[in-house]
Amino acid sequence: MENLFDLFVRNVFLENMIFAYFLGMCSYLAVSKTVKTATGLGIAVLFVLTITVPVNYLIDNYLLKKGALHWLGESFANVDLGYLSFLLFIAVIAAMVQLIEMVVEKFFPALYNALGIFLPLIAVNCAILGGSLFMQEREYGSVVEATVYGLGAGTGWALAIMVLAAIREKTRYSQIPAPLKGLGIAFIMTGLLAIAFMGFMGIKL
Amino acid sequence: MASRYLKLLTKPLNDENPITVQVLGICSALAVTVQLKPAIVMALSVTIVTGFSNLIIASIRNTIPPRIRIIVQLVVIATLVILVDQVLKAYMYDVSKKLSVFVGLIITNCILMGRLEAFAMANKPWDSFIDGIGNGIGYGMILIILGFFRELLGSGTLFGYRVIPESLYAAGYINNGLMILPPMALITVGVIIWIQRSINRKLIEK
Numbered sequence: 001m002e003n004l005f006d007l008f009v010r011n012v013f014l015e016n017m018i019f020a021y022f023l024g025m026c027s028y029l030a031v032s033k034t035v036k037t038a039t040g041l042g043i044a045v046l047f048v049l050t051i052t053v054p055v056n057y058l059i060d061n062y063l064l065k066k067g068a069l070h071w072l073g074e075s076f077a078n079v080d081l082g083y084l085s086f087l088l089f090i091a092v093i094a095a096m097v098q099l100i101e102m103v104v105e106k107f108f109p110a111l112y113n114a115l116g117i118f119l120p121l122i123a124v125n126c127a128i129l130g131g132s133l134f135m136q137e138r139e140y141g142s143v144v145e146a147t148v149y150g151l152g153a154g155t156g157w158a159l160a161i162m163v164l165a166a167i168r169e170k171t172r173y174s175q176i177p178a179p180l181k182g183l184g185i186a187f188i189m190t191g192l193l194a195i196a197f198m199g200f201m202g203i204k205l
Numbered sequence: 206m207a208s209r210y211l212k213l214l215t216k217p218l219n220d221e222n223p224i225t226v227q228v229l230g231i232c233s234a235l236a237v238t239v240q241l242k243p244a245i246v247m248a249l250s251v252t253i254v255t256g257f258s259n260l261i262i263a264s265i266r267n268t269i270p271p272r273i274r275i276i277v278q279l280v281v282i283a284t285l286v287i288l289v290d291q292v293l294k295a296y297m298y299d300v301s302k303k304l305s306v307f308v309g310l311i312i313t314n315c316i317l318m319g320r321l322e323a324f325a326m327a328n329k330p331w332d333s334f335i336d337g338i339g340n341g342i343g344y345g346m347i348l349i350i351l352g353f354f355r356e357l358l359g360s361g362t363l364f365g366y367r368v369i370p371e372s373l374y375a376a377g378y379i380n381n382g383l384m385i386l387p388p389m390a391l392i393t394v395g396v397i398i399w400i401q402r403s404i405n406r407k408l409i410e411k
Contacts, residue, residue: 019293019387019388020387021232021236021387022231022232022233022235022236022387022390022391023310024232025231025232025235026228026229026230026232026315028233029228029231030228039393041257041311051367054266061211083287083290083291084287085309086283086287086309086312087280087283087284087287088278088292090283090312090313091276091279091280094275094276094279112234120275123275124275124313124315125313126232126233126310126314127312128234128313129309129313130306130310130313133306133309133310134306135305152243168387177327177399178402179398179399179400179401179402179403179406179408179409180395180398180399181409181410182403182410183228183396183398183410184395184398184399184402185226186395187391187392187394187398188391188392188395188396190391191386191388191389191391191392191395194387194388194391194393195386195388198386203296
């Protein structure tokens with residue numbers, strides 16, 4: 001239990017998707033103009049990450065890894081389908097996003113309207129595929145750990161985009177040199193935020 | 206004819222640069238530029254994948270049903286990325302290790318989807334190929350600038366060779382360790398945008 005909490009906090013703050021790995025940067029910078037849309041996208045990413053990471057974990061461990069097909073019989077014990085992981089992961093993500101879109105539309109129409117176009121676009125958000133690839137690289141021990149990792153990474157991403165959106169709303173009327181306006185200053189602010197987040201480094205939980 | 210191709214090729218270098226103007230493909234651009242060598246390998250890989258995915262999608266664009274086009278595009282991109290990944294693993298294993306998940310993440314590099322949606326779905330294969338290569342070069346250019354300054358100021362080396370002379374260190378010069386860390390990559394891009402927009406003033410946002 002303590003271990004899982006540790007994993008969660010580590011992925012929200014220490015190994016934050018945005019500030020430590022730059023994943024999902026494109027939508028992070030493009031959608032952070034207002035707090036409202038930023039919150040919508042943040043929640044959508046959190047949602048999708050929490051679902052796709054454990055699903056891909058199961059696929060990786062029971063289909064793709066070397067020896068993963070052991071449950072099919074002895075003759076499959078040495079099959080290694082690892083090179084197919086990109087293809088399968090992205091297919092799972094695209095399918096999951098589509099599925100989640102349909103479920104949300106049917107049962108939570110209010111949330112569906114709030115998220116709008118961002119839901120389908122998540123399929124190509126690098127944070128999602130990045131989550132699955134990091135999960136594969138770090139070799140988590142169980143589905144529970146993978147789920148907590150997905151949850152933590154998603155929470156970190158959502159927090160990061162809300163913070164930047166709030167700052168950008170505040171700086172709208174600031175006097176920024178013309179060539180830096182908009183994108184330029186957003187980059188620099190993200191950089192400064194990332195330096196602040198580095199303060200979490202070295203914390204032992 | 207030739208000037209049209211030249212325009213397709215040079216537009217993404219400045220006016221429509223994928224990173225500084227279209228805001229596409231930032232994620233990978235920042236993470237692989239600590240040193241010059243992985244930056245160049247990444248730039249090449251992305252250029253190859255954008256060029257060929259544009260070519261393939263543009264050649265089959267009339268037969269793709271619009272409703273499943275995203276899946277089709279992703280499959281084409283993923284196949285090309287697997288090829289690149291396997292080649293890198295076979296011939297440049299150390300660089301491939303350094304790039305880690307970012308080769309796989311070329312799949313979700315927004316430059317690819319962005320160019321496929323915006324250009325390849327509506328243009329002839331050859332034009333699309335040129336557009337893809339142009340955007341790859343525009344992306345690679347920023348990567349190489351970033352890699353150059355981050356490696357030079359951060360570790361005092363280029364391609365792993367020491368370029369800042371020992372006498373300078375003896376005189377008290379210290380490498381700026383902050384340049385190697387992720388946050389400085391963002392700030393460096395911010396500064397590149399600043400410089401580019403000061404020169405090319407029509408890009409300034411209102």
